[in-house]
Amino acid sequence: MILRPLRDTAEDAEIVRLVAAASFHDSHSEGDPADEPTWPERPEREDELNRWFARTDPDGCSVAVDDRDPDGKALGVALSSRREGTWGLSLLVVVPEAQGKGVGRALLEHAVAYGADCPRGIICGSRDPRAARAYRAAGFTLHPTMRFGGVVDPARLPAPDGAVVEGGARHQELMDGVDRLRRGGARGPDHAELLRHCRLLVADDGAGSGYVYVDGGKVVTLSATSEQVAARLLTAALRSMEPGVRARLADVTAEQEWAVDVALAARLSPRNAGYLCLRGMRPPVPFVPSGAFL
Numbered sequence: 001m002i003l004r005p006l007r008d009t010a011e012d013a014e015i016v017r018l019v020a021a022a023s024f025h026d027s028h029s030e031g032d033p034a035d036e037p038t039w040p041e042r043p044e045r046e047d048e049l050n051r052w053f054a055r056t057d058p059d060g061c062s063v064a065v066d067d068r069d070p071d072g073k074a075l076g077v078a079l080s081s082r083r084e085g086t087w088g089l090s091l092l093v094v095v096p097e098a099q100g101k102g103v104g105r106a107l108l109e110h111a112v113a114y115g116a117d118c119p120r121g122i123i124c125g126s127r128d129p130r131a132a133r134a135y136r137a138a139g140f141t142l143h144p145t146m147r148f149g150g151v152v153d154p155a156r157l158p159a160p161d162g163a164v165v166e167g168g169a170r171h172q173e174l175m176d177g178v179d180r181l182r183r184g185g186a187r188g189p190d191h192a193e194l195l196r197h198c199r200l201l202v203a204d205d206g207a208g209s210g211y212v213y214v215d216g217g218k219v220v221t222l223s224a225t226s227e228q229v230a231a232r233l234l235t236a237a238l239r240s241m242e243p244g245v246r247a248r249l250a251d252v253t254a255e256q257e258w259a260v261d262v263a264l265a266a267r268l269s270p271r272n273a274g275y276l277c278l279r280g281m282r283p284p285v286p287f288v289p290s291g292a293f294l
């Protein structure tokens, strides 16, 4: 097995998508039903996301290939990024037939080395015990997470307690400021990619500042300077969803009681999920990470 860099090509984007689909399907089929689709859900969007990281972080993204196979069959993929001192792992997957043989560990070691100079690290980890073991061995603290799902009943949610406006590229400075305060570093260029795919809602008044990205029923990520504004943004995001759409909110640690309260008020169902894996930082509050943009 050898590692090669991920290329910004349609072929490599498809390889990542197929390896991810195979690996997650298998891991969830063993008594662990995949009732929550991953984000993004559409293949073309997923490919764009994979190519985004191949472009922004070519040295943090690699493909493990079988060097004995004449076609160089892909065995696994890791996508990682560095943004203002925060290293993040967006994807770590190994095809079912190669799992448990050290491929994931090798991919992770390469990705972690890419973030060696970063004081902070973040991974939205799955429930796979091999992932938990590998992340813990790499020095991450595992914070158990909840995910919430269900059809929102808007009548159960109060109107937001202040102004929430449609956001855009003009809010980049505000969002970078919120994230430096909240998670230690800004997401910077990733907002361009998020804005291409998601709806952005922003709040900024005497109660604080913050933003939330929404894609259909998925709350992609939320960051704010106060719990009041965070709850307001989550409320607005849930109320803005099309009637009948299944809402999804994931990677919520116990610290995010403001989010638990809004989700339960909306009658979403909680369940245990994986782990928010952090190095060099405590769980940022109030904050909901993005699995891809962390």
Ligand SMILES: CC(C)(COP(=O)(O)OP(=O)(O)OC[C@H]1O[C@@H](n2cnc3c(N)ncnc32)[C@H](O)[C@@H]1OP(=O)(O)O)[C@@H](O)C(=O)NCCC(=O)NCCS
Pocket (backbone or CB within 6 Å): 023, 024, 027, 091, 092, 093, 094, 095, 098, 099, 100, 101, 102, 103, 104, 105, 106, 124, 125, 126, 127, 128, 129, 130, 131, 133, 134, 137
């Ligand atoms: C998680 C995943 C990437 C790990 O890759 P892998 O190649 O299967 O894992 P490895 O063989 O490198 O093993 C990783 C560690 O788990 C250990 N391990 C293997 N099987 C295990 C099991 N059933 N339970 C607990 N630990 C196990 C290994 O011994 C190894 O630890 P070590 O290096 O200290 O010995 C892979 O299994 C996968 O794709 N899973 C499904 C998708 C997923 O959940 N990805 C993680 C997203 S956050």
